Amino acid sequence: xxxxxxxxxxxxxxxxxxxxxxxxxxxxxxxxxxVRDVPQNLTSILLGLGIIIFGLAVFIRGLEIGIFxxxxxxANDFAKKGSLFWLLIFAFFIGFSTTIAEPALIAIAQKxxxxxxxxxxxxxxxxCVAFSVGFAISLGVLRILLGHPISYYIISGYxxxxxxxxxxxxxxxxxxxxxxxVTTSTVTVPLVAALGIGLSSSIKGRNPAIDGFGxxxxxxxxxxxxxxxxxxxxxDFLPLHVENISLTQTVDISSSHNISLLxxxxxxxxxxxxxxxxxxxxxxxFQYIIIKKPIPHLPKVSSGIFLVTIGLxxxxxxxxxxLFPIGESIAFSLSKMKNLWYIYLFGFLIGFSTTMAEPALIAIAxxxxxxxxxxxxxxxxxxxxxxxxGIGISLGSYRIVQGDAIHYYIIAGYLVVIIMTYxxxxxxxxxxxxxxxVTTSTVTVPLVAALGxGLAQNINGRDPLIDGFGxxxxxxxxxxxxxxxxxxxxxxxxxxx
Numbered sequence: 001x002x003x004x005x006x007x008x009x010x011x012x013x014x015x016x017x018x019x020x021x022x023x024x025x026x027x028x029x030x031x032x033x034x035v036r037d038v039p040q041n042l043t044s045i046l047l048g049l050g051i052i053i054f055g056l057a058v059f060i061r062g063l064e065i066g067i068f069x070x071x072x073x074x075a076n077d078f079a080k081k082g083s084l085f086w087l088l089i090f091a092f093f094i095g096f097s098t099t100i101a102e103p104a105l106i107a108i109a110q111k112x113x114x115x116x117x118x119x120x121x122x123x124x125x126x127x128c129v130a131f132s133v134g135f136a137i138s139l140g141v142l143r144i145l146l147g148h149p150i151s152y153y154i155i156s157g158y159x160x161x162x163x164x165x166x167x168x169x170x171x172x173x174x175x176x177x178x179x180x181x182v183t184t185s186t187v188t189v190p191l192v193a194a195l196g197i198g199l200s201s202s203i204k205g206r207n208p209a210i211d212g213f214g215x216x217x218x219x220x221x222x223x224x225x226x227x228x229x230x231x232x233x234x235x236d237f238l239p240l241h242v243e244n245i246s247l248t249q250t251v252d253i254s255s256s257h258n259i260s261l262l263x264x265x266x267x268x269x270x271x272x273x274x275x276x277x278x279x280x281x282x283x284x285x286f287q288y289i290i291i292k293k294p295i296p297h298l299p300k301v302s303s304g305i306f307l308v309t310i311g312l313x314x315x316x317x318x319x320x321x322x323l324f325p326i327g328e329s330i331a332f333s334l335s336k337m338k339n340l341w342y343i344y345l346f347g348f349l350i351g352f353s354t355t356m357a358e359p360a361l362i363a364i365a366x367x368x369x370x371x372x373x374x375x376x377x378x379x380x381x382x383x384x385x386x387x388x389x390g391i392g393i394s395l396g397s398y399r400i401v402q403g404d405a406i407h408y409y410i411i412a413g414y415l416v417v418i419i420m421t422y423x424x425x426x427x428x429x430x431x432x433x434x435x436x437x438v439t440t441s442t443v444t445v446p447l448v449a450a451l452g453x454g455l456a457q458n459i460n461g462r463d464p465l466i467d468g469f470g471x472x473x474x475x476x477x478x479x480x481x482x483x484x485x486x487x488x489x490x491x492x493x494x495x496x497x
Contacts, residue, residue, distance in 0.1 A: 012057035020053055022353035026346075027330065034342055035333045041325065048322020051314050052357075059311025059359055063190050066304020068367075070283060070295060071194025076202045077291045084145070088138045090286045094191065095137035095219060097278035100130040105182045108449060108469075112175050115453075115465045119234060120175070125227070132226035133183045136218035137192060143214070144199050147206065150214040150430050151421045157221040158414040164228045165407045171465050172231025174406050177473030179223040181437070182445050189360035189438050191279065192216055193367055208371045209427050216364075217433030220476060272313040280305070315359070335458035340401055344394045347451065351393035351475060354447055355386035360438040368431050376431065381483065385435045388482030389475045393448060396474030400455045403462060406470040413477045420484040428487025435483045436476040448472055 031037065078087045099105060109122035109129075143153055165173060197212035206212075287295055295301055334343045355361060361382055369378040399409055421429055448471045456468030 009057065009061070012061055013053060016053045016056040016060075020049065020056070020357050022356050023350075024049065026349040026353045030330050030334075030342075030346055030349075034337075034346075035330060045322045045325070048318045048320070050318070052318030052322060055311045055314030055316075055318055056357070056359055057311070058307050059315060060362060062304045062307030062309075062311055063363055064304070066301050066306075066308055067190045068194045069297070069304075070301050071191045072198030072201075073296055074283065074287065074291075075195050075198025077287075077293060078199070080202070081291060083290075086286070086290050087145075088141060090282070090290070091137040091141040091195070092134040093282045093286075094134075094195065094279070096130045096134035097282045098191065099133040099183050099219075100126055100278065105129060105179075108175075108178060108182050108445070111449070111453065112465070112469070115468070116171065120172075120231075121234075125179075125230065128226050128230045129179050129183055129223045132222040133219045136222040137195075137215055139222075140196065140215040140218035141199065143218075144196060144206065144211050145203070147211065149426075150217070150433060154214075154217055154221060154433055155418050155421065157218075157225070158418065161221070161224050161228075162407075162411050162414065164225060164232075165411070168228040168231050169235040170405070171235060172228060174466060174469030174473070176224050176227035176231060177406065177410060178449075178469045178471075179227045180220040181439075181472035181476040183219050183223050183437075189216055190363045190367075192219065193364055193434070197367065197371060207427075209368075209376075210430060212371065213368070213430035213434050215434075216437035217430070220437035224473075268317065269309075269313050272316065273309050276305070276309055276312075332454055332458065335455050343397050343401065343455070347397040347471075348390040348394040350447060350451070352386045352390035355389040355439050355475075355479075356382060358439060361385060361435075364431075364434060364438045372427065375427075380486070381431070381435075384482045384486040385439055385479040388435070388479030389439045391482070392474035392476070392478035393451070393471055395478070396452070396471040397455060399470070399474075400452060400462065400467050401459060403467065406473070410473060410477060413474075413481070417477070417480050417484070420481060420488070424484040424487045425491045428484060428490075432480045432483035432487065435479040439475055439479050445472060448475055 074090070078090065081087075105126055106122075109120075109125045112120045112125065113122040139153070143150060168176065192215045193213070196215040197208050200206040200208045200212035287293065330346065334346055337343075362378075365378040365381045365385075368376045368381060395409065399406060424432065449469075452471035453464055453468040456462040456464040462468070
């Protein structure tokens with residue numbers, strides 16, 4: 001038993017290392033060949049990469065034995081209970097609780113508050129986004145129950161986003177588009193995916209591959225609508241109140257040099273655990289109070305949740321030590337160079353490599369491969385998603401350099417998505433829509449946000465609030481196009497054979 005577990009863990013470590021290699025290659029090549037400088041904190045960076053590999057392996061194993069089973073069991077129990085009201089309430093609170101404490105959303109909200117000099121309130125922005133995600137998950141669950149095609153909902157949502165964009169202040173548009181990407185975290189994605197797949201598997205006449213996916217797409221779409229409405233209220237109806245806040249202000253109190261290393265480790269670990277506690281409280285309430293059943297295999301599920309917490313903490317710690325410092329340094333150096341093609345190439349490669357290592361995408365691709373009985377290859381799906389993210393970030397970087405309005409690019413992208421929806425096979429459409437959400441999570445968001453804001457702050461004539469945000473939106477949009485392209489290509493080749 002022990003040897004078997006050790007063998008599985010070693011296999012997970014190998015897979016994690018393989019997923020991280022593209023990022024290491026991209027960063028190393030740009031640091032040595034383009035920037036032509038060896039980072040001073042090389043030991044810290046190497047240590048960080050090792051911690052990332054360990055954290056990713058532990059995290060994925062925890063998902064398999066903890067988060068996925070509990071999500072699918074809850075969906076089955078709600079389907080048997082037959083209570084639409086409580087199922088929709090559960091869906092809302094799962095979406096709300098997993099979003100309100102989302103680290104990526106907190107970071108983006110605080111950065112928006114600093115750049116807008118306090119006009120955008122970080123707490124109210126988070127509240128707005130969390131409410132929209134809760135509403136989105138409830139709406140997505142209702143769609144599964146009714147058996148409606150997901151394309152009707154998503155396309156209607158895109159049209160509504162475009163209409164509101166023409167009424168929203170320019171200061172909020174990029175932030176609103178980005179809000180749709182930062183809501184789907186590393187913990188949220190597997191749990192929400194398990195809920196959708198479990199629910200569709202429990203209802204007669206539903207296909208898990210077609211009906212089970214799509215909840216993440218709802219969670220990425222509705223925040224764009226709600227945040228733009230929030231921006232209209234703030235900029236058009238509330239009195240002007242500006243605070244003098246430095247752009248270099250830090251929000252991480254745990255980085256104080258006066259705090260001992262041990263205390264900092266404990267503090268950071270409980271910060272990660274704090275993000276998972278609201279989810280556990282919601283699950284516990286509905287499992288024991290509403291469904292009135294104990295959680296099956298509780299010791300195993302509990303150990304899985306503990307592994308998820310350990311893995312996520314190690315993963316974030318490794319990012320802080322290894323990738324973030326060197327990523328921000330390279331972005332700053334590139335923005336000072338005269339050759340703009342280095343910026344676009346770095347944007348593509350960093351988008352591709354971070355997406356290939358994204359834990360949420362790895363989990364979803366694995367589940368898609370399982371549900372489709374091998375018709376959707378896990379590695380192939382991840383490659384097409386990563387290619388889409390790379391194109392999106394490269395094009396988004398071009399938009400910042402040129403100073404163009406973001407909504408023209410996004411609207412054109414939505415039109416392409418709508419057209420491709422009608423030509424894509426049905427089984428790939430929900431997965432393609434979800435792909436836009438799972439790409440912008442633990443690894444991608446901080447690096448991409450740092451690149452966008454860094455370019456906007458270092459290029460003359462650019463406004464960080466108007467131009468700096470929006471790269472995450474590009475990273476969410478283009479994977480939908482490339483994944484549907486993958487589905488169309490696979491169908492064409494299958495017919496030829």
